[in-house]
Amino acid sequence: MSAVRYLPNPSPKARKAALSTGCVLALLAANGPAATGFAERAWHQYAVNQPAYKAGYGHWDVVDVPARFRVNAIHAALLRTGKVLLIAGSGNDEKNFRAGTFRSVLWDPVRNTFKTVPTPKDMFCAGHAQLPDGRLLVAGGTARYEKLTGDVDRAGGAMLVKNENPDAPRAFPAGTVFTGSTGKRYRSQVPVLVPRAKKEVSEHGKGRKKKKKVRVTASQARVYVEAVTAGESGITHTADQYRIQGLRGKDGHDLYGLAAKLGLDKKDFQGLKDAYEFDPIAERYVPVDPMSEARWYPTLVTLEDGRVLAVSGLDDMGEIIPGKNEIYDPRTHRWSAGPNRYFPTYPALFLTGGGRLFYSGSNAGYGPADKGRAPGLWNVETNSFVPVPGLPRQDMTETSASVLLPPAQDRKVMLMGGGGVGESHESTPRTAIADLSVPSPRFAPGPDLPQGTRYLNAVLTPDDRVFTTGGSRDYRGKRGSDILRAQFYDPARRAFRTAAAPTVGRDYHTEALLLPDGRIAVFGSNPLFADKDDTRMGVFEQRIEVYTPPYLYRDRRPALPSAPREAERGGVVRLPGTDPRQKVTARLMRPSAVTHATDVEQRSIALTVGVRDGALTVTVPEDPSLVPAGWYMLFLTDRAGTPSRAAWVHVR
Known part of the structure; x- marks a missing residue:
């Protein structure tokens, strides 16, 4: 689809300034469709680059990535150095898998520089989580590629x-x-x-x-x-x-x-047991104790004590794990048995009050339609699970997005979009919100997305909004169904607002995350086909596109806080160099680690702002289920919603 169709209405000022361009369009229309198409694209480019348009809707830019650093980004994680780790592994390319060609690339969005990182195993479709010391835990991956019936030549x-x-x-x-x-x-x-x-x-x-x-x-x-x-x-x-x-x-x-039976039937992907910690300073993978279970498509979620729970995935036989979960201790670098509970692959699990995990129902890829789909609150210590009702059609939560709405203190989780199980053509525009702060939480309907959307990417922003972009109506973008549309969700107003349309279609294997300067980067996309008739095979999208929100087109933004590198939960942190007269809010934002529209790491935590000794102070909440230990971006945002650049703070 053409981006022109999704162009938000330009302001009256922009329309007036472009009046002469409109006259040219009318003249060119008489000379045939080709001329008209060219003129429409010219008008579109003119309109989206006007200052008034950028201030209202933001702007997209495609990053210039040298050819040798272009990868099939399956995973993206923001590190405490401000660099982004893009993990491809074999990149959903069986030729790379057979050749043992596994790739990771580090991108510095400030300098726009790239570096190849040696990748020891096929981390394609692994799980990952931010550790308390700023390292990134990566566990699982691919031991064998899927083979369909008819392609299997050996029982x-x-x-x-x-x-x-x-x-x-x-x-x-x-x-x-x-x-x-x-x-x-x-x-x-x-x-x-x-x-x-x-x-x-x-x-x-x-x-x-x-x-x-x-x-x-x-x-x-x-x-x-x-x-x-x-x-x-x-x-x-x-x-x-x-x-x-x-x-x-x-x-x-x-x-x-x-x-028992050894046959020529379909063979699903098989998982790996291997696990690594990525060191953001040394910029290398460090092997740690392997898991007891091989996992492909697992979710890794941080617990309130800093340990990491690995959940679900396909095992070393290509079968979905029936509930054998395990816990990684970053102090010992070893795994131990966790509570036994079944979930579909890549379940969306969020750390919430009392150290419980909330399963929103979002998932990706594998598992029957009638098992493990019900949302609920999971007490990992007692292995008790309390369903959270109110979400109809739980078989439509696959490839949906879920986020812990900002600020995290509100304890609200929003589910957006999704579709039918497996290769279903179905998609839904629905959203639903669960308020976990009440004694008996349940889902309530939220405002619909503009259209049914699978693979939607959702990113928290420092002004307490959620930016959503991309996705497709159909399975993996079939029938030319990529959605060139973006919008902001405002939790306070419970409404969506249109943003500038991206220029690159994104569906399966897409990631999006917030950068420390307030921009949003989007990676990947793995469509099955390259045309609306589904006759030409799709090509993995290796371009990086960066969205600059409207708040960065204002005249002034708060100064970068000179925050200390360390902070204690429950402690007051003084921010030297800040103006105590400025009226700002403060947010700690946990960096993303995202794959398959699943990002259980990101959260935005409201800080109490005060004044001490001629400078602003912020108070970090004491609750470890609200602020798990780790590195965070500290943003100050003024009354207009304009954020500062982030300062990195290590919360212990």
């Missing part, structure tokens, strides 16, 4: 490797061959470690008749296998026991494989 599936030896574990490398009773052979695709068997000794009887009884319970580990022989001859329809190549005698007896 495969899950093999349970059993160990009946209680004295020693056993490791098997990738490529280990398992042979069944019929002679069919299957080869493991990844290494597998099988723990030692469990040995229990008990005594029975009394006196001389007392006897010891030893009970051994076999351990097991699961590994994905594929047939050595291609085609239908590799299919096995019945359960069987498999010998492990190279084992003899007692080892051959104690160690073996078990599998």
Whole structure:
């Protein structure tokens, strides 16, 4: 669609200034559609670049990215250095996956410089969270690409490797061959470690008749296998026991494989167990303890004590994890078991009052329509889940956006847009708001979006608004359905206001985030097709587009606060160099880490403003469920809604 259709009405001043251009348009219209189209584009470019238009609607600019730094941005995270980490991994390109070509790029939006970062694993479709010390935790990713029925040339599936030896574990490398009773052979695709068997000794009887009884319970580990022989001859329809190549005698007896059906049906993506911390100062990935479960499409959410909960995802067999969640401790760099609860992939989970997590119902990609869709409040400590009612059509929350509305003290979460499960053509314009501050929260309808929208990106701004942009009406932009439209949501007025239209269509695999200077950057887009008839394959969008909001086109903005680098929860922070006479509000804004329209990191926290010793002060709330430890952007915003540049503050 042409951006011209979404051009907000220019001000009367802009229309008057462009009157002569309109006359030219009329003359050109007589010379044919091509001339008219050219003239319309010229008018559009003229109108959106007028000062009055920018002050009313903002402005979009495409960033000049050198060719060698262009990546298929699947993930975007703002670091405490002000740089943006763009993670592609294999970038949804199986050729890159097979070649082991995994990419990450650091972008400095101030200097507009780029740097390639060595990327050790395929972090495509991983999860991520900001850690208390400013590092970024990245966990999971891709171990195998999806294969559709008809493209699968070797039968495969899950093999349970059993160990009946209680004295020693056993490791098997990738490529280990398992042979069944019929002679069919299957080869493991990844290494597998099988723990030692469990040995229990008990005594029975009394006196001389007392006897010891030893009970051994076999351990097991699961590994994905594929047939050595291609085609239908590799299919096995019945359960069987498999010998492990190279084992003899007692080892051959104690160690073996078990599998049910191994077929040529569809094979979903498989996850990784690997986890890394990205160091924003050294600008490199540092390996940490791997997860116990492989995860692809997981959500990582920060808890009130600074630990991180990993939820959902596809496992090492390509199956959705039935509820095995785990917790990362950044002090020990290790994982432990978390509460067992099922969610669809990339569930939107927000830390809220009392340390509970609110599941809004937003999710992306995988999971049945009738399971795990109900929103609710989850107590991670007790593993209790209280549904939050009021949201109809819970099967329409896939690919929706959810945000913790500003300021975070209001404890309100808004769900926007979304669509049907899987590759559904359905989308919805609805929004809904849950007020979590009341004893019995429930969703209430909000104002509709201009049209049904999947993959909407939503970004909090320092003036207590939510900027939304992009998306598509159909699944992955099918039928030319990308939406070249943007708007601001004002929570105080419960209304949307039109913003300047972007020039680049964005749907699946798009990210947007707030920069420290108050602008908003948008990355990625992975449409299936490149035309309205869905006849030409789509190309991953590698352009970066930056939106400058109207508040940055005003004459003056508050001075950058000279904030200390450290702050305590519940403490008063003096801001040297500020004018105590200026009337401003103050917000701590947590930097984004976003993928698949899922950003559970961003939050905007209102600070109490005061005066001390000739300078402004701000008071940081004490509640760790409101202000989890970490690095924040501190913005001062004047009465007109114009923000300062951000100062980085480390809240302990």
